[in-house]
Amino acid sequence: MFNINGGNIGTATLIQGPSGVLMHIKVEGLTPGKHGLHFHSHAACEAHKGFKSAKGHVGKIEGAHGLLNPKGPEPGDIPNLFVGKDGIGEAEIFTDRVSLVEGDNNLLDTDGSTIIIHENADDHLTQPIGGAGGRVACGEIVVL
Numbered sequence: 001m002f003n004i005n006g007g008n009i010g011t012a013t014l015i016q017g018p019s020g021v022l023m024h025i026k027v028e029g030l031t032p033g034k035h036g037l038h039f040h041s042h043a044a045c046e047a048h049k050g051f052k053s054a055k056g057h058v059g060k061i062e063g064a065h066g067l068l069n070p071k072g073p074e075p076g077d078i079p080n081l082f083v084g085k086d087g088i089g090e091a092e093i094f095t096d097r098v099s100l101v102e103g104d105n106n107l108l109d110t111d112g113s114t115i116i117i118h119e120n121a122d123d124h125l126t127q128p129i130g131g132a133g134g135r136v137a138c139g140e141i142v143v144l
């Protein structure tokens with residue numbers, strides 16, 4: 001995971017299980033509090049472009065963003081990351097709405113995918129990104 005200055009702030013590891021993807025993320029140097037966390041649809045982390053080239057959420061559906069949205073959620077929606085006073089954020093998150101294998105919402109499809117950490121909390125309801133604000137960190141999802 002890289003911040004907007006290109007600095008390496010940590011790692012996210014994803015594992016495909018029998019019914020979904022388990023992610024462990026640990027990052028540092030973020031502002032304390034909740035940060036929106038999503039899977040975005042293109043494997044491109046360009047800090048000088050504000051990580052905009054990562055494009056929108058995986059499986060974007062207009063009006064359907066948010067884990068608490070009756071029309072949602074979008075496949076790329078996952079819970080917020082909590083960052084402590086020490087600037088460290090760590091979480092284990094499971095979702096069955098994306099995968100690392102062939103099929104719908106495959107994070108390893110031809111244009112790849114990214115994990116984006118946003119500036120503010122995702123309220124899981126406001127369109128289009130839960131009021132989460134700018135993109136502060138980005139990680140391309142790759143096979144190691």
Ligand SMILES: [Cu+2]
Nearest residue numbers: 037038116129
């Ligand atoms: Cu996002």
